[in-house]
Amino acid sequence: MQTITLNNNVEMPILGFGTFLINDKNECERSVINAIQTGYRLIDTAKAYGNEDAVGLGIKNSGIKREELFVTTKINFGDFEKEDCEKALKDSFEKLQVDYIDMVLLHWPFGNTYAAYRVLEDFYERGLIRAIGVSNYMPSQLIDLIKFNKVVPAVNQIEVNLHCQQKELREINKKYNVATQAYAPLGQGKAEYLYELPVLVEIAKKYNKTPRQIALKFLIQNNISVIPKSVHTERIKENFDLFDFELNKEEMDIIYSLDKGKNLIGCSQDIALAEFAMTWI
Numbered sequence: 001m002q003t004i005t006l007n008n009n010v011e012m013p014i015l016g017f018g019t020f021l022i023n024d025k026n027e028c029e030r031s032v033i034n035a036i037q038t039g040y041r042l043i044d045t046a047k048a049y050g051n052e053d054a055v056g057l058g059i060k061n062s063g064i065k066r067e068e069l070f071v072t073t074k075i076n077f078g079d080f081e082k083e084d085c086e087k088a089l090k091d092s093f094e095k096l097q098v099d100y101i102d103m104v105l106l107h108w109p110f111g112n113t114y115a116a117y118r119v120l121e122d123f124y125e126r127g128l129i130r131a132i133g134v135s136n137y138m139p140s141q142l143i144d145l146i147k148f149n150k151v152v153p154a155v156n157q158i159e160v161n162l163h164c165q166q167k168e169l170r171e172i173n174k175k176y177n178v179a180t181q182a183y184a185p186l187g188q189g190k191a192e193y194l195y196e197l198p199v200l201v202e203i204a205k206k207y208n209k210t211p212r213q214i215a216l217k218f219l220i221q222n223n224i225s226v227i228p229k230s231v232h233t234e235r236i237k238e239n240f241d242l243f244d245f246e247l248n249k250e251e252m253d254i255i256y257s258l259d260k261g262k263n264l265i266g267c268s269q270d271i272a273l274a275e276f277a278m279t280w281i
């Protein structure tokens, strides 16, 4: 599996498995097992998804050693005060049934982010978390966090897909040595027309792949980590089967031109982000 070297030299798989909206516990455990047995080594969850326990069972029953996996969870902003954050982490360790977590992110840039980030720094320094980072951070928030804390976040997990390619935000991440991880890399099912565009269909045909595989590969060739979610075996396999071809420059340029510069899922640009996030309290 291709990896991204994080700013603390931890290797993070470039392709992972997302678990947002897999609410049924059995389906979640089964999907995680399925993904790991397909070859995924990064599993992304969050307290807010309410499925850390099912993800933990999936990891435990996957037949793959814990040390071969990269497990990410996130702290929700309802838990950003120091004691709440410590308790949320304790719960995550228990639910995931692990004695270390590979990466923990602050899910949103709201509330007492400083208190929560300093708890993450403490756990990181004690070796309980291998990498710490953030999600949904806009440039000014990211720079602020870096400036007034010790540990530079390893990752900023943001919406990135063909429709919303986040060129500017990705450049800021890169400038500050923060890896970009794409959530909703397939657009969360919200821009399905993209996968019928003749230009994309033609590129897909050339490589005997699907347009969605081309979309994920485009992000990977930009050195963006992607974490597509699916509960369907064939799609889990499809989304993993990305490493036997390379898009050429002309094809990459065609796909760059599909960028609409607007968030698709309505929650990762400043005001929209804040208003959406507050519904999650």
Ligand SMILES: NC(=O)c1ccc[n+]([C@@H]2O[C@H](COP(=O)([O-])OP(=O)(O)OC[C@H]3O[C@@H](n4cnc5c(N)ncnc54)[C@H](OP(=O)(O)O)[C@@H]3O)[C@@H](O)[C@H]2O)c1
Pocket: 017, 018, 019, 020, 021, 044, 045, 107, 135, 136, 157, 158, 182, 183, 184, 185, 186, 187, 188, 189, 212, 227, 228, 229, 230, 231, 232, 235, 236, 238, 239
């Ligand atoms: N940090 C954050 O704020 C944040 C926000 C959103 C997401 N995330 C993380 O990022 C992960 C990925 O994002 P996401 O789940 O929102 O969206 P996504 O991965 O872009 O899209 C998932 C949707 O696409 C469908 N799908 C997946 N593969 C497909 C395929 N090959 N063909 C056709 N349809 C396919 C899935 O349906 P089926 O399941 O029915 O196949 C599901 O409806 C999440 O699961 C979560 O772990 C983080």
